[in-house]
Amino acid sequence: MxxxxxxxxxxxxxxxxxxxxxxxxxxxxxxxxxxxxxxxxxxxxxxxxxxxxxxMHDRSSRPRRQPNRTPAPLVRKILHLRRKQRWGPVPIADQLGLAASTVHAVLRRQRANRLSHLDRATGEAIRRYEHERPGDLLHVDVKKLGNVPDGGGWRYLGRQQGEKNRTATAGKPRNKHRNPIIGTAFVHTVIDDHSRVAYAEIHDDETALTATGVLRRAVTWFAERGVTTHRVLSDNGSAYKSHLWRDTCAELGITVKKTRPYRPQTNGKVERFHRTLADGWAFAKLYTSEKARRAALPAFMHDYNHHRPHTAIGKLPPITRLNNLAGHHS
Missing domain, CATH: 1.10.10 (Arc Repressor Mutant, subunit A)
Structure with a gap:
């Protein structure tokens, strides 16, 4: 080399x-x-x-033939024990009468050397997919966050001070213990499967009426950037199973897709975006009110779409995958 x-x-x-x-x-x-x-x-x-x-370039040093490579039936046995028992190279090698180094080499070749590469529920290798063009599939979901009390919450101030701020928050209804009900912020998110460009709105509920309104505005927002929406993927929440959601998608010419029940991995791109949303915006710093946190969302979304490198698309900002933008052709 x-x-x-x-x-x-x-x-x-x-x-x-x-x-x-x-x-x-x-x-x-x-x-x-x-x-x-x-x-x-x-x-x-x-x-x-x-x-x-x-x-003139270097060639691979791999031999053309590998007669001593682990036979395919033995590889299948190794993968079966890895997926079903979650065993490491040593117990698998002991079970099959092999060297642990041989088992480890097989697991590496099959991308099963890390348990994070396997689905926790089934033990099967995680299958990743990406649609070919922007707009082929939009992922939608809702992220629920407790509202920030006036003065700040417990994550930065500690339980004692956070509880005092919660109790002192004015203008909120109170429960039977006379404690104010701070409420919940419902962040409705829409993310394009191909480009990872995201759209988000904060509301006080997750009803079908709100969800369909977010979808309409998101489709318009993507259309302004040259993206035509063809499909939308959601979980089986009540808003997404409603007749209003079905009729709205039909009106917009969008095919409705649903994840398998109890399988959030199918909608993994938006689930992963929610983690980024929490780390980069919701809990990134001390907010002294819910109004302040909500006001910070547009700046985070702009940074995420236009500036933040995304590891799944070659460490480029998501907006660079929208072909209509001058200077950002993929």
């Missing part, structure tokens, strides 16, 4: 090979020029004749 101080980098190999093939130099003379052996010079000249410039 070439490195910074290598005698022959791919560019130098090309010059060496051209001296022999096109310049008529002998391998010995060209080898002396580049301070390598004549066999090395002859090798690169031969590759240049056969493959051109593409042959």
């Amino acid at each position: 070439s490195h910074a101080n290598a005698a022959l980098t791919p560019r130098a190999r090309l010059r060496l090979a051209r001296l022999i093939v096109e310049g008529g130099w002998s391998p010995a003379r060209a080898a002396e020029r580049y301070d390598v052996s004549w066999r090395t010079a002859s090798k690169w000249a031969g590759r240049y004749r056969a493959e051109g410039e593409a042959g």
Whole structure:
């Protein structure tokens, strides 16, 4: 493999090979020029004749045939024990009479060496997907957050001071213990499957009327950026199972998709976005009121869409995957 101080980098190999093939130099003379052996010079000249410039790069050292590789039936047994028993290389090796290093090598090749690569419920390898174009699928969901009491909540101030602020919050209805009911913020989120561009609104409920209103505005927002929505994926919440949701999607020309019951992984992109939303906005700093936190959401959403690198799309901001934006063609 070439490195910074290598005698022959791919560019130098090309010059060496051209001296022999096109310049008529002998391998010995060209080898002396580049301070390598004549066999090395002859090798690169031969590759240049056969493959051109593409042959100047390093080849994989993997052998073409691996007769001693672990047989496929044994690989299946290793994966079966890994998925069903959650065993590591040592107990699997003991069960099958293999070396632990062999089992570990198989697990690495099959991307099962980390339990995080497997679904916790079934033990099957996690299957990832991505739709080809923006708008092919929108993920929708609701993130529930307790409202921030006046003066700040317990996460930054501690339980004692947070409870005092909650009790002192004015203008709120009170429960039977005379404590104010702070309420819940429902963050309705919509995220495009291909680009990961996100849209979010905060409301005080998660009814079908509110959810369909968010969908209409989100579809319009994406349309302004050149994205036509074709499908929408949601969980089986009451708002998304309502006739109003069905009729609204039909009116907008959107196909309705639902996740399997008790399988939030199917809607994993929006679930992962909720974690980013909580870390980067909801609990990122001390907010002294719910109004202050809600006012900070648009700035976070702009930063997420336009500036924050997304690891799932090559560490680029999501907005760069929308082809209609000048200078951001994918």
